Amino acid sequence: MANSPSGESVIRRLIKIISAFDAAHTSMPVAGLARRTGLPVTTTYRLVDEMLDEGLLERDNRGQVRIGVRMWELVSRSSTMLGLREAAFPFCEDVHSVVQHHTTLGVLDQDEVLYIERLSARSSALNIAKIAGRLPIHACSSGLVLLAYGPAGYQERILGGPPLTKYTDNTITDPAQLRRHLAEIRQRGYAAMRGIIVPESSGIAVPVFDAENKAVAALNVIVPAHEENTAATVPVLKAAARGISRALGWRGELTGTVHQTIKIPVHR
Structure with missing residues (x-):
């Protein structure tokens, strides 16, 4: 060329x-x-x-x-993101209708979260996650979930790389503290972070898996800070993430899954 x-x-x-x-x-x-x-x-x-x-x-x-x-x-013709969006969209709609807050689907790209879907709620929190927009991997709940479920070598590269930017007082930038936090996310199966990139909003995210049991996306809701209802929101997110994952060929069990009846339709 x-x-x-x-x-x-x-x-x-x-x-x-x-x-x-x-x-x-x-x-x-x-x-x-x-x-x-x-x-x-x-x-x-x-x-x-x-x-x-x-x-x-x-x-x-x-x-x-x-x-x-x-x-x-x-x-759009051959993008792998098209199949993921199509599989996820009905479940994103279900989450949005139940939670009534911004709902997003994000994937990792070049050490950032790239948002490929977003359903908005007019009366909800400030939402800086836009379709085709990006956020730093360490400063959003979706990024932390994907980092927590990513390969150990990838985690170490991020944690051992250049100093991470601190966007608010709640942004975790210390590698040792962040490593412990990632372990906690993996143990409970979700990330719930308040004001780590902007003080006004909080994010709650869970992983989505493919047929090879790889975390390929994060399903996330964004709510006003101090108005989180994590106990109610996480089961809704996990039920939807399980549906998306199975649509992608996954047949496993989500870490920390709460066995609770959730009124979300099953999409075939």
């Missing part, structure tokens, strides 16, 4: 352009795109023109560019 004078490949420059779009920048003029990517204006115009021709980008009614429908189509 041809390189630019700076040594960057075409693919790397295309990724820079795609990555420039986010929830706060859904569309922008090409000159603005050049500023956000740090690419030369002429290079940006040339690449944008090619991406427009292929439908990867499109222009809105103001003449600004945005991610095109063709991009969504290509990504």
Whole structure:
């Protein structure tokens, strides 16, 4: 693949352009795109023109560019996340209807939690977990669950890596303390964390397993801080996570499962 004078490949420059779009920048003029990517204006115009021709980008009614429908189509065709979302969505709906708070499904990607589903509650807590949004692995309940159930080597790499960022007074950043906390999460089968990334909200999360008994996602609810009802919420989450896991081919038992009748429909 041809390189630019700076040594960057075409693919790397295309990724820079795609990555420039986010929830706060859904569309922008090409000159603005050049500023956000740090690419030369002429290079940006040339690449944008090619991406427009292929439908990867499109222009809105103001003449600004945005991610095109063709991009969504290509990504959705064979993504493993599509099958996970389809399996999980009915159960996410059940949790949302019972708990009446934000409900999310997150996966690990590049040492962060990537949220692939979210059902929102207008009157609930501040929710910074957005679809296609990311949060630090150590500063959200979903991340801590996935870290707790991840391979020992992966845990040690995170705990032994660069110092973790402390977002609030409740964020656990000390490796020894975090290691003990991960053991507790694994023992009880869920994470319940208050205000570890923003003070206003708390997260409660449980793992979702695949046919190989690997924790591939975290099912999570976000509630206002100091309004957690963990005793009632955890069984609902675990019942739903069990349903999602079995839909993915898992046949095990969830750690710390509470044997309690939960009024959640069984989806076949």
